[in-house]
Amino acid sequence: MALTQQELKSIENNIVNLLKEQVGPIIKEQSGQYLTQSYDDKANQVDLVTKSDKNIEFIIKGKLKELYPTFSFIGEEEYVPGETKITNEPTFVVDPIDGTTNFIHGFPYSCCSIGLAENGNPVMGAIFNPHLNQLFHASKGNGAFVNDEPIDVAKRPLSLQKSVIGLEGGADRVDSPGSNFDIKMSTYKNLLSDKGGFIHGFRSLGSAAMNICYTALGIFDGYWEGGCWAWDVCAGWCILKECGGRLIGGNKNDWDIGIDRRVYFAIRGGCTSDEQKKFAEDFWNQTTGDLKY
Amino acid sequence: MTIDLRYVEDYLCDLALNKVGPIIKTKAGTQSEYDLKTGSRQVDIVTAIDKQVEKLIWDSLKDEFPNFKFVGEEGYIKDVTKITNEPTFIVDPIDGTTNFVHDFPFSCTSMGLTINKVPVVGVIFNPHLNLLISSSKGNGVRVNGEEHDFKSKIQSMGPLIINKSIVALQPGSAREGNNFKTKMKTYENLLSADGGFVHGFRNLGSSAMSLAYIALGYLDSYWDGGCYSWDVCAGWCILNETGGRIVGANPNEWDIPVDNRTYFAVRGTPDSTKKDQEKYIEDFWNNVGGVLKYD
Known part of the structure; x- marks a missing residue:
């Protein structure tokens, strides 16, 4: 019940x-x-x-x-x-x-x-x-x-190029080809580059829960993370959903995830679900591999 | 002519709190129709509000300090x-x-004064966090008007060491070419377990707020290239007053002018010989993966 x-x-x-x-x-x-x-x-x-x-x-x-x-x-x-x-x-x-x-x-x-x-x-x-x-x-x-x-998220279009995204360095810093750290760094570079996502910017606050809250408010357009746990996202996910946002997997095509997925991508509300879908696909296209935990 | 620096500081605080702050606070996040600057600064967003606020500040300062010069972001002409x-x-x-534009609560107004090209007054006001931080040379630092006890703060932070530190980093608006490559390489070196292995980085998207946060003891250092004198002038004075130091972002640039375009800011420490600060700066420079250069 x-x-x-x-x-x-x-x-x-x-x-x-x-x-x-x-x-x-x-x-x-x-x-x-x-x-x-x-x-x-x-x-x-x-x-x-x-x-x-x-x-x-x-x-x-x-x-x-x-x-x-x-x-x-x-x-x-x-x-x-x-x-x-x-x-x-x-x-x-x-x-x-x-x-x-x-x-x-x-x-x-x-x-x-x-x-x-x-x-x-x-x-x-x-x-x-x-x-x-x-x-x-x-x-x-x-x-x-x-x-x-x-919380009333201002209605406005969502697109990768005009976005500000929460990104973190994390604690896992093993620098070898194909490592999670390596994938994160090369993905950040793609997102920023004028030949890649060319996003407005990224911000780092060092707290998964606060990053999700800022996405819920619409201050961030998205927040991408690998390595955090169910307790880092559970509360924020509910807040995000109630603000019209969405939480999906951080790896390509991972649309439907459980709380303990470890790899996440949060998307703000204030726009259509088609825009959210396109935003997710455009973002995933800048990732350079699957994060694994 | 002797200039009462504390008077200038108080004047700028009043201007920031009562005139500039309210505009920034109410207008943040409402500028969906913004321009994108062209050329290498395509991601740099300029708004009409920026220009309006600069005019307001300039007009006010001209009345009160008619003999002082004024350098502002909007009125700046390259090489002139x-x-x-x-x-x-500045x-x-x-x-x-x-x-x-995005309503991320780290936009602020930053007003500094230089004499003989040295920052001697600095006022930074972030109306979203309601944080006013101000200083003038020899007069210490104030947070929302209260004296900032930076000495005990620094004592509580312990030694300054690269792999214990939190560093502010921001890629900025240039997203191609050598400077972008150097920045990305340096970030990777700093984070890597095989490199600087810093405790973490934070990106607030504001040079002035990054400097203010170092002075408050929230961050240990801030490394950047591509910013201008107006991004750092106020923060520089505030940081100096707390025993902090600003050098160049490239190795061995120990003494730099306000308009150096590349900066590395480091917090103060309890060590009066400043040896630990110098060691930190050298250790950090060893992670810089190239040379930052701006026209």
Whole structure:
């Protein structure tokens, strides 16, 4: 039995309060605080971040268990590759701190991302960036909001050449022919080149969730990524859909994907579905190979 | 003639906050009918608003500082416009024009003053993030009017090391030829596990905001070619006040003029000998894959 529109809205409201009151202040306070303490020992730095991550995940999980005891929970910190599966049951998919590098360096684009999937599809999403005080939230059929303002994407044509696209370097930097890093770099070059996509520009904020939110707002026309996880995209996907956008695979012809696809391409709304389709095909034509994870 | 730099700073802040900012904020994302500049800067988008804002700034500054020179993006004429030793306002009415057109919240106004060709006042205002950052030589830096405690910020950031750093990079509008190739090669070198292996790069699409973010301690450095004096003048003064440094983007360009066209900006560090900053600059230059050159 699927969750009703009213039930989803009530969940959305509860998650918004949780983010605002409990999670946001912790992220804001701890961002940028680990640089000196951790510098001498790389492992130590990872541990410190993991500590914040785990602490926040623990708070969220506890609250969600109390409010929705029957729902499943998948969080970045508890995830076991190959074992953790997203079932058809209502499942919270949570990234306690998205944009970990930003969080370490105090660059103001770290956030918390809480999504809800049902039957494998995102049906609720809330993302809070406490540094900029931007809280994006949506649930299926109920529209999308930034803080309390409904998001209304301006209607305008979509084309690859006139687009601004979110692109990231990522953490995987093995530079050998055919590696994911190699494909990303050559694809970026194609997109920028006057002989290729010749796009207006790309931007990098270092947070998958924030990139999807900016695509939902229509600030980005698209966001292409490989290597991120279900918890990086679940919440954002719901927000994007409610804004008329679309999330498809990052590799050629991958129109229909699951939340845990690992390779994604987000497309803004405010235009026709034919324009979105053409945009996807034009974009894929600039990619130089399939990203594999 | 002694010029009260703090007075100039305050005047520019007021202009940015009350006159320029509101226009940028309300007009961003509304310019669907924009022109594309022709030639090698085809991707560079110019809007009518840019011109209108520059006029507003120029008119206001002419009234208040009638003897100062003015260099602005829109009024600039290649090979004719020169920066002299006179007090000169160097102004980008809207920095991050592509951001402005697309409503990406990193367009801003950037207003600087040089004396003897050295940036001595800098004011950057981003009305989308409501962030006003200002400085004048010897007077420190202010964020939204409050003194910016950059010393503790720098202390908290620890040593400056290439593979621990976050670097701002932006490919710019030229998308062919040697400069484009050099940029792409350099990005790859910087990111690669076999090269600089930087912690990450960020692209904000605005030179002024990239410099402001370094001064605030959000970024460690910014490397670019193709920008103009008005893109960097204000940010340069702000960065200087926080112990940061700007050198050329090409190796061994330690001392450069404001209109050098290639720049590498680095944050301040707690090391008073500046040795770590110099080491960082040299390590970074080792990743530059070619020579950036602009006419």
